[in-house]
Amino acid sequence: xxxxxxxxxxxxxxxxxxxxxxxxxxxxxxxxxxxxxxxxxxxxxxxxxxxxxxxxxxxxxxxxxxxxxxxxxxxxxxxxxxxxxxxxxxxxxxxxxxxxxxxxxxxxxxxxxxxxxxxxxxxxxxxxxxxxxxxxxxxxxxxxxxxxxxxxxxxxxxxxxxxxxxxxxxxxxxxxxxxxxxxxxxxxxxxxxxxxxxxxxxxxxxxxxxxxxxxxxxxxxxxxxxxxxxxxxxxxxxxxxxxxxxxxxxxxxxxxxxxxxxxxxxxxxxxxxxxxxxxxxxxxxxxxxxxxxxxxxxxxxxxxxxxxxxxxxxxxxxxxxxxxxxxxxxxxxxxxxxxxxxxxxxxxxxxxxxxxxxxxxxxxxxxxxxxxxxxxxxxxxxxxxxxxxxxxxxxxxxxxxxxxxxxxxxxxxxxxxxxxxxxxxxxxxxxxxxxxxxxxxxxxxxxxxxxxxxxxxxxxxxxxxxxxxxxxxxxxxxxxxxxxxxxxxxxxxxxxxxxxxxxxxxxxxxxxxxxxxxxxxxxxxxxxxxxxxxxxxxxxxxxxxxxxxxxxxxxxxxxxxxxxxxxxxxxxxxxxxxxxxxxxxxxxxxxxxxxxxxxxxxxxxxxxxxxxxxxxxxxxxxxxx
Numbered sequence: 001x002x003x004x005x006x007x008x009x010x011x012x013x014x015x016x017x018x019x020x021x022x023x024x025x026x027x028x029x030x031x032x033x034x035x036x037x038x039x040x041x042x043x044x045x046x047x048x049x050x051x052x053x054x055x056x057x058x059x060x061x062x063x064x065x066x067x068x069x070x071x072x073x074x075x076x077x078x079x080x081x082x083x084x085x086x087x088x089x090x091x092x093x094x095x096x097x098x099x100x101x102x103x104x105x106x107x108x109x110x111x112x113x114x115x116x117x118x119x120x121x122x123x124x125x126x127x128x129x130x131x132x133x134x135x136x137x138x139x140x141x142x143x144x145x146x147x148x149x150x151x152x153x154x155x156x157x158x159x160x161x162x163x164x165x166x167x168x169x170x171x172x173x174x175x176x177x178x179x180x181x182x183x184x185x186x187x188x189x190x191x192x193x194x195x196x197x198x199x200x201x202x203x204x205x206x207x208x209x210x211x212x213x214x215x216x217x218x219x220x221x222x223x224x225x226x227x228x229x230x231x232x233x234x235x236x237x238x239x240x241x242x243x244x245x246x247x248x249x250x251x252x253x254x255x256x257x258x259x260x261x262x263x264x265x266x267x268x269x270x271x272x273x274x275x276x277x278x279x280x281x282x283x284x285x286x287x288x289x290x291x292x293x294x295x296x297x298x299x300x301x302x303x304x305x306x307x308x309x310x311x312x313x314x315x316x317x318x319x320x321x322x323x324x325x326x327x328x329x330x331x332x333x334x335x336x337x338x339x340x341x342x343x344x345x346x347x348x349x350x351x352x353x354x355x356x357x358x359x360x361x362x363x364x365x366x367x368x369x370x371x372x373x374x375x376x377x378x379x380x381x382x383x384x385x386x387x388x389x390x391x392x393x394x395x396x397x398x399x400x401x402x403x404x405x406x407x408x409x410x411x412x413x414x415x416x417x418x419x420x421x422x423x424x425x426x427x428x429x430x431x432x433x434x435x436x437x438x439x440x441x442x443x444x445x446x447x448x449x450x451x452x453x454x455x456x457x458x459x460x461x462x463x464x465x466x467x468x469x470x471x472x473x474x475x476x477x478x479x480x481x482x483x484x485x486x487x488x489x490x491x492x493x494x495x496x497x498x499x500x501x502x503x504x505x506x507x508x509x510x511x512x513x514x515x516x517x518x519x520x521x522x523x524x525x526x527x528x529x530x531x532x533x534x535x536x537x538x539x540x541x542x543x544x545x546x547x548x549x550x551x552x553x554x555x556x557x558x559x560x561x562x563x564x565x566x567x568x569x570x571x572x573x574x575x576x577x578x579x580x581x582x583x584x585x586x587x588x589x590x591x592x593x594x595x596x597x598x599x600x601x602x603x604x605x606x607x608x609x610x611x612x613x614x615x616x617x618x619x620x621x622x623x624x625x
Contacts, residue, residue, distance in 0.1 A: 002201055006258075007256060008264065009258065011048070011220070016383055019054070032222065036069050039073055044250055046078050046263075047079055052086070052106075053102075053109060054086075071114045080261065083122075089365035105362070120141065122219070125371075126145075128280065137175050143175065143265060146279075147180055149281055149282055153276070165270055188218055189234060189245070229492070284318075285319055288320065289319050289323070330378060337391055338391060341391050341395045361394045363390040364388075364391040385615045388449070392448045393448050395423070396445050406548075407422045409546070417433075419433070424554075426444065426445055437514075438513050463502050466493060469493075470499040475490075477496045478494065514577070515608070516535030516607075536564075554581045557576060557579075559576045561597065564604055574593075574597055
C-alpha cells in the first residue's frame with residue numbers, strides 16, 4: 001500500500017495595471033474560466049488560487065458571474081483564495097507601510113468577494129529578502145509561497161527535504177514558508193500524467209524521518225494553463241491535459257490527497273525553522289545580469305545540465321532583483337520617483353484624499369514595468385504610462401491642486417550627484433545636470449502624463465540568440481503557423497526581420513541633449529546611433545544656475561564650456577540652455593545660446609535632441625496627447 005502523500009496545487013493569476021481590456025477578456029476565456037469549469041467537474045480535488053488586485057478589479061466589473069462561481073468553490077471548502085500585494089508589487093522595493101497596506105487591501109477584497117479571510121499570500125515574482133517576514137506578519141498573513149531555489153541557496157536538498165513547510169522569523173515575527181517544487185512546476189502540464197503520478201508515488205514511498213505525511217506543493221502562473229502561446233490546445237483542447245490530470249488525482253485518492261495549504265497547516269506542524277537568503281527563481285537572477293554575464297551564466301547552466309552536474313547546479317545563480325535598478329536607468333528613475341511620492345502621500349492628513357492618493361500610489365507600484373525578463377516588462381509602454389499617470393495624480397493630491405512652483409537640488413536617483421526637481425500645479429520636471437544637462441522627466445499634471453516616457457535602446461543577453469537564429473533559419477514567427485524545430489537554439493519572435501531593430505544608444509535617452517554632428521550625419525544614421533559626434537556635451541556635466549521667485553516663476557540655466565572638433569582642431573564652445581516655468585501656465589520656454597569661445601570663426605552643425613512618448617490608450621493604431 002502506498003503511504004499517504006498530500007498534493008497542493010496553487011495557481012497565480014495576474015494581469016497588470018494598464019493592461020488592455022481586450023487582453024483581459026481573452027485570458028479569462030482561455031485560462032481562468034476553463035479552470036473554474038474544471039474545478040466544478042471535479043469537486044473532490046482541492047486547490048488554491050491567487051488573483052492580483054488589478055485583475056480582481058477587472059473581474060469585479062466585467063466577470064461577476066465567474067467570481068460568484070469561485071465563491072461557491074470556496075464555500076464548499078474546495079478552493080482557497082490567497083492574498084498578496086494588491087497591485088502585485090515587488091515588495092522589497094516599498095516602504096514598510098506600503099507593504100502592509102497593499103497586503104491588507106487585497107486581504108479585505110478577497111474576504112469581501114469570496115467570503116473567507118485569506119491566510120496565505122503569493123509573493124510577486126518570489127522576490128524574497130529576509131526582512132519581509134516582519135511586514136508580512138504585521139499584515140496578518142500566516143504563510144507565503146516561494147521557490148525551492150531559495151531553500152537550495154540555504155543548503156537544503158530539494159529532492160528530499162522540502163516536502164512540507166517551514167517557519168521563518170524576523171525580530172520576533174514569524175511566517176510559515178512553503179517551497180514550490182521546481183519539478184512540479186515543469187512537470188505540470190508538460191510531463192505525461194502517468195509519469196507525474198509515478199513520481200508522486202515514489203515521493204510518497206520515501207517517507208520523512210518523523211513519519212509525518214509529505215506535502216508536495218506546486219505554485220505557478222495560472223496563465224501557463226491556456227494563455228501562454230500553444231498551451232490552450234495542450235491544456236484544454238485536443239491535449240486535454242488538465243482534465244486528464246484531475247481525473248487521475250481522483251483515481252489515486254486512496255493515497256494521493258489534494259489539499260489547500262491552509263488545511264495542511266491546521267493538520268501538521270512545520271518541518272523546522274528556516275532563514276532564507278535574498279533570492280528569486282533562477283531565471284530572474286539571470287535576467288538581472290548584464291548581457292555578457294547573462295550569456296556566461298546561460299552557457300554554464302547548459303554545460304552542467306548536459307553533464308548532469310546537479311552538485312554544481314544547486315549552487316549556480318545569478319544576481320539579485322535590485323540589480324534591475326542598475327541595469328536599467330529607467331527602472332531606477334521610476335522607483336525613486338515612486339519612493340518620493342510615497343513619502344509625500346504618507347505625510348497627508350487622514351481622509352478621503354489620502355485614501356485616493358494611497359490607492360494611486362499602490363497602483364504605480366505594480367511590478368510589471370520595473371524589470372524585464374521573458375516578457376516585455378519595462379519596455380511595454382502602456383505599463384509605464386499607467387505607472388506614471390498614477391504617480392502624477394497621487395503627487396498632485398498630496399501637494400494640492402494649487403501647489404506653488406518649487407525647485408530643489410538633491411540626489412534624486414541615488415548615484416551621488418544632484419538632480420534638479422521642479423514641481424508645480426501644472427508641471428513636474430527632473431533634470432540631470434551631470435549627464436548633459438538633459439531633461440529626464442516632464443509631467444503635465446492635468447493630463448497625468450509624462451511626456452518624456454522613453455526608453456534607452458540597449459543590448460539584452462538574448463539578442464545574440466535572435467541574430468543567430470535569424471541567420472540560420474531558426475527564427476519562428478507567427479505567420480509560420482505551428483512550426484517546431486528539434487534544435488534548442490530555435491527562437492520565437494513576434495515578427496520577421498526583428499533582428500534589424502536591435503540597435504543600441506550610446507547615451508541615455510532624454511530631452512535637450514546637445515549634439516555637434518559631422519556634415520555627413522543624416523536622420524537614418526542618427527536613428528541607428530551610428531554617426532560621428534564632434535562635441536563633448538551629450539553626456540558630460542553642465543553647471544547649474546537657478547532663479548526662483550515666490551513660487552510664481554522658476555528659471556533654470558544649464559551651461560557647459562566644452563570642446564568641439566572642427567577639422568583636426570578642438571575649439572572651445574559654450575552651450576547655455578535656459579528653462580522658464582510660470583505658475584499655472586500650460587507651457588514653458590527653453591532658449592539656447594551657443595557661443596564660440598575661440599578667437600577664430602568656426603563652422604559647426606549644432607542639433608538639439610528631443611524625445612517624447614505618446615499614448616493611444618486602448619487603440620493600438622493611434623498615438624495622441
